Amino acid sequence: MNKLECTEQMIYDKEIDLIKCASKHIRAIAFRLSDGYEGIFYNQKLLKTYSDKNTALLHEYYHLEYDAMYSLNDSLQTRKRREYKANKALITKHVPCERLNELIKKGYHKYEIAEEFLLTEEIIDEAIRIYKNMGEL
Amino acid sequence: MAKLHGDILKKLRQEKNWTQKDLAEKLHKAESTVGMWEQGRRELDYESLKEIADLFQVSTDFLLGRVTNKTDRKGDKDIEFDDFQFALYGEVKDLSDEEKQDILDMVKILKKRKDRKDD
Numbered sequence: 146m147n148k149l150e151c152t153e154q155m156i157y158d159k160e161i162d163l164i165k166c167a168s169k170h171i172r173a174i175a176f177r178l179s180d181g182y183e184g185i186f187y188n189q190k191l192l193k194t195y196s197d198k199n200t201a202l203l204h205e206y207y208h209l210e211y212d213a214m215y216s217l218n219d220s221l222q223t224r225k226r227r228e229y230k231a232n233k234a235l236i237t238k239h240v241p242c243e244r245l246n247e248l249i250k251k252g253y254h255k256y257e258i259a260e261e262f263l264l265t266e267e268i269i270d271e272a273i274r275i276y277k278n279m280g281e282l
Numbered sequence: 283m284a285k286l287h288g289d290i291l292k293k294l295r296q297e298k299n300w301t302q303k304d305l306a307e308k309l310h311k312a313e314s315t316v317g318m319w320e321q322g323r324r325e326l327d328y329e330s331l332k333e334i335a336d337l338f339q340v341s342t343d344f345l346l347g348r349v350t351n352k353t354d355r356k357g358d359k360d361i362e363f364d365d366f367q368f369a370l371y372g373e374v375k376d377l378s379d380e381e382k383q384d385i386l387d388m389v390k391i392l393k394k395r396k397d398r399k400d401d
């Protein structure tokens with residue numbers, strides 16, 4: 146199984162409903178209903194590459210897994226904190242610091258590092274920032 | 283997947299004087315697919331349902347035979363933003379009205395899928 150298939154399997158194993166959507170504005174979104182039923186919608190047209198899709202699905206998965214969800218009335222500040230929580234979970238699980246460090250030292254470009262992890266360059270930037278803040282890079 | 287009301291799609295198509303082939307071309311689908319939708323022999327994914335609704339300027343609930351008025355949505359008041367939590371992928375910002383409507387539409391779909399699984 147490739148990395149994307151592993152991500153999809155992880156979602157199915159948790160009985161999270163995975164659904165395609167066609168919104169003009171939304172690339173991916175996770176939901177938790179009041180009875181606990183969970184779903185992730187993703188937009189095939191707006192997530193153009195496998196890296197885009199894998200990153201989006203993982204990000205939404207960790208929102209659910211780490212209970213980092215929000216409601217419409219939550220402040221932007223609260224939402225940013227929950228976004229950070231989901232990103233940090235994704236990064237610590239799927240961008241091992243040791244390997245990231247190794248690739249940087251070997252002179253890999255950011256797009257090559259992103260390709261290795263099947264993630265977006267933006268999340269690699271975030272990984273570098275977080276690990277530097279943790280004093281691990 | 284959604285159970286499209288085939289007669290409704292056929293009527294909308296005919297109102298525009300389109301053949302099944304015309305409609306198929308507009309939706310980038312095979313003519314046979316349109317035929318099967320109209321005969322009720324094939325369900326369609328949410329993406330196609332939305333495309334058809336946008337093309338004919340009707341609501342998805344109208345296509346599904348749940349309301350009789352073309353632009354009405356069934357049970358709009360049944361789902362409130364208090365009924366669920368969400369996490370949107372991308373920049374953290376205030377939601378536009380269109381994004382809010384898309385979110386409510388998706389929650390309705392999720393609820394229906396859950397109900398179908400429970401049955």
